[in-house]
Amino acid sequence: MTKDLQGAEAHVPIAVLDDDADLAASVARMLARCGHRARAFTQPADLLAALEGADFECVVSDVQLGAMDGFALAEAVRGRDPDIALVFMTAWPTTSHAVDAVRRHGGVDYLEKPLDEERLVAAVGEGRAWAQRARQRGAALAMFTRREREVLDLLVLGHSNKEVAEILAISARTVEDHRAAIMGKSGARGLAQLVALARGEGA
Amino acid sequence: MGHLHLDDRPARAGALRTWLPRRPDLPLLLAYGAAFAALHWMARPWGGGSGFYSLWYPAAGLRFAVLWSRGSRLAPALMVCEVVTDWLTGALVFTGPHALHDTLGVLRPGFSTAIAISLVRSVCERNERTLCVPPMPLGLAALAAPVLSGILVVPLDALLDARAFAASTPSARFLSLTGMVVGDLLGILVLAPALLWLAGLIDTPRRPRLGWPACVAWPPRVAWQSPLAWLTDALVLGLCLALTLALWKTGLGLQPSPAMLGGAWIGLRHGRGAAWLTILADLALFLPYSALELEGAVRIELHLGIAGVVIVTWLAGSFADAQVAARHSLDKRNRLLFQAERLKTLRAMSVAVIHEISQPLSTLAIEAGHLHREAARHAPDIAESAALVDRKARTLSELVRRLRRFGGRDLDEPSALPVAMLVAMVRQMVAQDVAARGKTLRIAPMAPDLVVHGQEIELAQALLNLVRNALAQTCDGLVEVRAVREGSHVALGVSNAFDPAAAHSNGPGMGVGLMIVRSIVEAHDGRLEREDGDGFVRFTLLLPALETTP
Structure with a gap:
């Protein structure tokens, strides 16, 4: 699951952001003890700057951060890398925030302080698994052309070649060509593997 | 009605x-x-x-x-x-x-x-x-x-x-x-x-x-008035009656109009009680006169006039009383509003405090948990200390979460409340007061399945008010709280020994306290009952019981 020992510097998949430095460090250490190496941040700007070089899979962020709130940060993070999982924590829980965190910002969970450790660890684990799938899918889809991706999406939805042709207003023959190209590039042997591929479940 | x-x-x-x-x-x-x-x-x-x-x-x-x-x-x-x-x-x-x-x-x-x-x-x-x-x-x-x-x-x-x-x-x-x-x-x-x-x-x-x-x-309400006011009223009424007599002397017969003015004046100033007395005075003046040999039509005319006097006087009195009642209800509403404002401030404050506490507590709880796990390998007394710190941090975290429910987001969401928990909460709130004043709060054992559905903070406030009243009024230092099931209701009673002769007059705000209790209980579809027994008084909150699944 982790790619800890990759070169001299281990990969750190988690970022923890809280304006309380003690808490940020404490959460980071706790996650590390549970097998999720984490780096603590106290400023949103620092975290955004670090996004370039690092390869975070999950960001655990406080909602109230002073100048920039957790949700604005979530937007900024997603703008740079849509495949990072988000976990929110807050000392001012409200129902509307909880709904926003999960629905609008795609958060994995919304935890109130004092933190429930087990729930936090579980959320981070789930977030990382999601991020890894999203990345694999992204990597798999990167080799296809735009038209091939469209064809793949429709095939995964269960449409036949003929139906795909009708929907995309191209000939069935062309669809067959695209399908062959997809199979060739991905090395998939059949529709089931294509579905797994589209879900980010390995090629 | x-x-x-x-x-x-x-x-x-x-x-x-x-x-x-x-x-x-x-x-x-x-x-x-x-x-x-x-x-x-x-x-x-x-x-x-x-x-x-x-x-x-x-x-x-x-x-x-x-x-x-x-x-x-x-x-x-x-x-x-x-x-x-x-x-x-x-x-x-x-x-x-x-x-x-x-x-x-x-x-x-x-x-x-x-x-x-x-x-x-x-x-x-x-x-x-x-x-x-x-x-x-x-x-x-x-x-x-x-x-x-x-x-x-x-x-x-x-x-x-x-x-x-x-x-x-x-x-x-x-x-x-x-x-x-x-x-x-x-x-x-x-x-x-x-x-x-x-x-x-x-x-x-x-x-x-x-x-x-x-x-x-209706009993005639004779509020204290300055001597000047009494003098004015007597003067006005006397003038009106004198005017009536003067008109009679001039040969116009008994004219009711001055009496109408006097009646309106008294009624508006003093309410129905005084109005009724004025009506009696008017009748004492008019009726002997109209009992004399008068021509039928003249008598009817006179009595129509008297009816006018009586109606105007009575209406003026009723109007004044209605004004007083309206003022009372306005005062009552103002007091409730004040209380609500205070509660709101308290809630806002508690939310802020909870926030400030929950931040460092998060760190503390995480580190305490870590220490607890690590200390298992060390000497038993260190392990024990770490376990204790961890346990206390968890208790505190749980407390903060519950407090947040108290003042925060779940404020307006009624929930199932075990009565025993409400009572325990109120006991904690008054514990210091009880000890300081050398009193005793006895809580009868209560069934754990007594559960009501409601807003925690408000019901706790209602019970708190009753307990505080009882502590202030008890004459032997003992206040007893018990909860039993009565049909479809939970009866939560607060009783104390009470000696009407020795009881000091209700302290300031006590009436307001009961008023709040009543409005809270009624908002929960319940009612407040008072029972005066031989040497004791008991207030009982009757709240609909929540059926708990066995």
């Missing part, structure tokens, strides 16, 4: 038994018969011949008061009682061509009074307009009863006494009926308020939980 008695609604059709008098009614009916005869006799000087009804008929006031306070179900019994009384006194004979007409004539006023009262009540019950706010229904019924009675005379006379009816001119009939309506109206307005007040005095101790309705909250 005042319901003095629970049985005062008209019975459903067919329930004939409802209309029969019951054994406890018999003394009342006997007394009614005697009083009716006496009042009827007293009205004679104002009767006059030639078909005029009495222009001052206090018996109508007696009838009205009994039907208003005891309910329309007594109407048939009263009607029979009046017939018997009139027969005994010789006012009614059962022989001759007019027997039926005369008997129906005696039955008519009781019938129309009962109908008028029932009508006004049923209309006012379904209506919340100004006219239906006490004491207005009483005034409406007092006006409607004689008018209805007067209207009913016409068909009775036309059908059963056709010859006499044909012989009289319409204007003579109208004059005669006006006289009757005026006489009854005067009788009702003068006598009924005093009688209803007396009835209230008799009833009140028996029914402490029925709020005494404003329409009869």
Whole structure:
């Protein structure tokens, strides 16, 4: 699951952001003890700057951060890398925030302080698994052309070649060509593997 | 709208038994018969011949008061009682061509009074307009009863006494009926308020939980006034009466207009009690005069004037009382509002405090958990200390989460609350106070499945108020709290030994505290009951029990 020992510097998949430095460090250490190496941040700007070089899979962020709130940060993070999982924590829980965190910002969970450790660890684990799938899918889809991706999406939805042709207003023959190209590039042997591929479940 | 008695609604059709008098009614009916005869006799000087009804008929006031306070179900019994009384006194004979007409004539006023009262009540019950706010229904019924009675005379006379009816001119009939309506109206307005007040005095101790309705909250209220105010009032009233006498001396007869001014003045300033006394004073002036040999039309004119005086005076008094009641309810609302504001501030403060605490507590709990796990490998006493710190941090975290529910997002979401938890919470809140004042709060063991559904903070506040009151009032230092199930309700009682003689007067704000309790409990579909026992007092919160799944 982790790619800890990759070169001299281990990969750190988690970022923890809280304006309380003690808490940020404490959460980071706790996650590390549970097998999720984490780096603590106290400023949103620092975290955004670090996004370039690092390869975070999950960001655990406080909602109230002073100048920039957790949700604005979530937007900024997603703008740079849509495949990072988000976990929110807050000392001012409200129902509307909880709904926003999960629905609008795609958060994995919304935890109130004092933190429930087990729930936090579980959320981070789930977030990382999601991020890894999203990345694999992204990597798999990167080799296809735009038209091939469209064809793949429709095939995964269960449409036949003929139906795909009708929907995309191209000939069935062309669809067959695209399908062959997809199979060739991905090395998939059949529709089931294509579905797994589209879900980010390995090629 | 005042319901003095629970049985005062008209019975459903067919329930004939409802209309029969019951054994406890018999003394009342006997007394009614005697009083009716006496009042009827007293009205004679104002009767006059030639078909005029009495222009001052206090018996109508007696009838009205009994039907208003005891309910329309007594109407048939009263009607029979009046017939018997009139027969005994010789006012009614059962022989001759007019027997039926005369008997129906005696039955008519009781019938129309009962109908008028029932009508006004049923209309006012379904209506919340100004006219239906006490004491207005009483005034409406007092006006409607004689008018209805007067209207009913016409068909009775036309059908059963056709010859006499044909012989009289319409204007003579109208004059005669006006006289009757005026006489009854005067009788009702003068006598009924005093009688209803007396009835209230008799009833009140028996029914402490029925709020005494404003329409009869009537005992003359003599608030302290500056001597100057008394002097002004006496001067105004004296001037008005003097003006009346002066006009009389000039040969204009007794003119009621000055008395009307005086009555309005007194009524507006002092309410219904003083208004009624003023009415009595006016009557003492006018009635002996109108009992003299006066020409019929002149007397009717005078009595119309007197009726005007009485109505204006009474209305002015009612209006002043209504103003006072409105001011009281406004004050009450202001106090509640103040309390609500305070609660709001407290909530906002607690949310802020919770936030400040939860931040460092998060760190503390995480590190304590870590230490606890790591310390297992060290010496037992270190492991034990770490375990203790971890446990306390967890307890504190749980507490903060619950406190947040108290003041934060779940504020308006009622939840299932074990009564034992509410009681424990309140005990914690008063613990310091109890210890400092050397008192004892005894909590009887309570079943864990006593659960109510409601807002934690409000119910805790209600119980807290009761416990604080009890602690302040107890005369042996002991306050007891117990909760039991009573049918579909949970009865949560707070009792203390109570010595009315030694009890210091209710401390400031105590009334407000109870008011808050009542409004909170009623908002939860429950009620507050007070029980005064031998040397103790108990307040009980009755709340709908929440069925817990076994």
